[in-house]
Amino acid sequence: MRCVVLGAGAIGGVLGARLAQAGHDVHVVDRRAHVDAIRAHGLRVRSPDGEDVVRLAATTDFAEPDWAGVDAVVLCVKSQDTAAALAELARHADPQTPILCAQNGVANEDAALRLFANVYGVLVACPSAYLEPGLVRAYSSPVTGVLDVGRYPHGRDTFAVQVSRVLSGAGYASEARADITAYKYGKLVTNLGNAVEALCGPSARGGNLDRLAMDEARTVLFSAGIHAEFAPVSALVQVRPVFGERRPGGSSWQSLYRRTGGIETDYLNGEIVRLGRLHGVPTPVNAALQYAANRLVASGGEPGSVSELDLLRAVVDGRGAAR
Structure with missing residues (x-):
């Protein structure tokens, strides 16, 4: 399979490397520092089993890949960066190109469907980290993670089955699911x-x-009539230390650590807040978390620097609920 991975961070970097190691033609698109490191030294992938150096075609320029021969685009940017990535992608890729949204949240697939005809949701349960250019860490072994796939908004077509087989051959646990949207709502709750x-x-x-x-x-999902399924990922994902170090934190923690200037909370907790407002269900907890996360990003604060007790008090006081 020939694929382009947009966003070669924790999820996309490990995935691109594993696909390349399995013999697939992979081209990654990311920011300058990461791309320069990959071009100079290869992408270093550390796991509980050691370190691999994987040579990948890498670029910052969406025009560089040969889009005519691409079988799929794997969208791995954070949800807050999806709109910009899709707008640039639409300038180069055919609108029939399959788009695989390997992202947290439930808004990315709908955004992709505005520009591309064949959109697939991917449930992502892959403990990984990207903290410095040229290096990603995968904390689960022997299975790298879970990547279930299905056509959006629903359907288990031939391409979804093909992608699932490719992912399974690259070291992931993967199933083609007929109702991927329900599973992504389940993942949203855990996120x-x-x-x-x-x-x-x-x-x-x-x-x-x-x-x-x-x-x-x-409560919000029930009131909205949205069904959430919870994939049994804990039996498949075996988290272990990498080079003696535990995973420092998840995707949002890593965004704060790397001072990216953004965080995906608006598309996780903020999605619950949005649905609550639409259906008349109060969401003081998620509203407070969303508000506090955005404030910490704006102030340039360190991850883990907010008191849990202060946040609980903010919930009781209703701070952030009107946001």
């Missing part, structure tokens, strides 16, 4: 704790705020 981890540190993950945000989301 609400990303903001808690980014704000209060990894030790707060799974705590009171996390549970309250998820309970609130389930």
